[in-house]
Amino acid sequence: MEAIVWDWAALGIRWLHVIAGIAWIGSSFYFIHLDLSLRQRPDLPTGAHGEAWQVHGGGFYNMVKYLVAPSRMPDKLTWFMWEAYTTWLSGMALMTIVYYWAASLYLIDGAVLALDPWAAIAISLGGLAAGWIVYDLLCRSPLGRNDTTLAAAGFVVLVGLAFAYSQIFSGRGAFMQMGALIGTMMVANVFLVIIPNQRKVAADLVAGRTPDPALGHAAKQRSLHNNYLTLPVIFVMIGNHTPLAFASRWSWLMLAIVLVVGAVIRHFFNQRHKGAPSPWWTWGVAAAGMLAVVWLSAQPATPAVDEAQESRVDLVMVGEIVESRCSVCHAAEPVWDGVTSAPKGVLLETPAQIHRQARAIGLQAVTTHAMPPGNITGLEAAERQVLATWIAAGAPAW
Ligand code: HEC
Known part of the structure; x- marks a missing residue:
């Protein structure tokens, strides 16, 4: 139950984080563009530095920039700051839930x-x-x-x-x-x-x-x-x-x-x-x-495989390695604490499943060392080499 609440909390905060980020970066892009597109005109109001005309959503906007105060300060001034603050606060919450927890x-x-x-x-x-x-x-x-x-x-x-x-x-x-x-x-x-x-x-x-x-x-x-x-x-x-x-x-x-x-x-x-x-x-x-x-x-993060090695693919060992290092999480019923279902739907329990995921395994555990995360199940360099040999030989099935 806790893992389910946690997962949904992470998704909810991620949702907020992305929306706040869009609002922040979007308004920042908008103002940079506006600032750069300002043009001078002889009869601008006093104190005005430049103006721009824009069209959006069925109307025309005449934006005027004042470097010094306009002759009368408006009663209501919109400040743009909460987009940035919300992005950071939700980002730190996400960092805590995903990376610190x-x-x-x-x-x-x-x-x-x-x-x-x-x-x-x-x-x-x-x-x-x-x-x-x-x-x-x-x-x-x-x-x-x-x-x-x-x-x-x-x-x-x-x-x-x-x-x-x-x-x-x-x-x-x-x-x-x-x-x-x-x-x-x-x-x-x-x-x-x-x-x-x-x-x-x-x-x-x-x-x-x-x-x-x-x-x-x-x-x-x-x-x-x-x-x-x-x-x-x-x-x-x-x-x-x-x-x-x-x-x-x-x-x-x-x-x-x-x-x-x-x-x-x-x-x-x-x-x-x-x-x-x-x-x-x-x-x-x-x-x-x-x-x-x-x-x-x-x-590759794993040393390359030479031709002599390629001919010595050990399929039994490939199966054993994936089973012992990966399937604690990548299983229909994962046994790893906190993992409720096979991450990203990737199942690595049977030879057929392992064979089907050969490309992804190569990418996650041979070319890069993304998996196992934090090498938490202790995949050894020699074992990565066995997987590399298998992939280099065209990932034969067994
Ligand atoms: C401790 C649990 C755990 C172990 C052990 C583990 N994984 Fe994963 N795996 C995950 C998680 C969590 C993700 C989702 C990562 C993410 O959110 O980016 C994942 C994702 C993947 C994916 C899908 C990546 C994608 O983005 O589509 C593949 C493929 C994969 N793992 C392969 C492996 C292989 C191969 C091993 C063994 C060498 C392994 N994993 C061991 C937890 C684990």
Whole structure:
């Protein structure tokens, strides 16, 4: 019963998380586009910086942006912040239910580092806080005065962390930790910099004081970062369902490439929405980057099989390995605590079932080390080699 409630709670929170994320990223894309498409006109109201005309849902909208206060502050001002906060809160709830509650399954891999669940959770949470502090200090440091230098420094820090986490957590855990870290940076930018600065500026304007331009500058810088991080963070959030992305030998390097790919794609749209010539080269970079990612993911985590080995497929052993290492969960009636039905409907109990899943087994347990999760049933390197030999020989039935 508990497992059923848990599973539905996870789905319910995931539902909320995705909806909040759509609302947040959607409004962020909308405002970036709006901001870039503003145009000057001689007879704009005093204090107006630019305007844009839009058509949607059967009506025309005339958007006018004021950098300083309009002559009269409106009674009602809509603030955009709960989309970001809800995304983070539901994300952390999901992280807790999926990764912290079942840390030994999803966060820890004994073959990487034999951590106690509480230690892994402490490292994960501490890492989120420390990551934000380092990033925030970088932005406020002299490096932060130049956007390009700051971006390069931020990139180095993120890639360094991705590598470090790959030496601490399971592939999946390390991947999600990076997603949570980038997401936390983005939401903290909204919560701790953009909104507070905006509030100070609004209060100054209402009181007739001149706001400190540094406030606006900092908020603008953080929103620029958020803009460039949206595509990579979404890649991580959905990539944690694709073992080739998270459980490969080079997952940390693949993430580094995706950070660049996501940024250049955003750059393309930013330029285009600004009315500048479209930088088509960005698609060449993105395509080359993604090809490199695919190639890296195909570098097997299990050593390759040579021809001499291929002829020695041991079908009995394949059956025994899958039965002992996999079918505790992948069975009509799983015996593993907390697993109520065969995960993803994958049954691995009879030779026929095992044969039918050969391709998936190769992907999950040979090319990548996604299964068993956290190598919790102790699948040994020699046993992976037996499975690799079987797959390389065309996965014969028995
Ligand atoms: C401790 C329980 C457990 C064990 C042991 C286990 N699995 Fe899994 N397996 C899961 C869970 C949970 C999922 C669903 C993963 C997810 O949500 O992404 C899964 C998913 C899968 C999938 C489907 C993946 C997909 O996305 O369609 C395959 C194939 C698979 N496992 C193969 C194996 C093989 C092969 C072994 C043994 C080497 C194994 N599993 C051992 C729990 C287990």
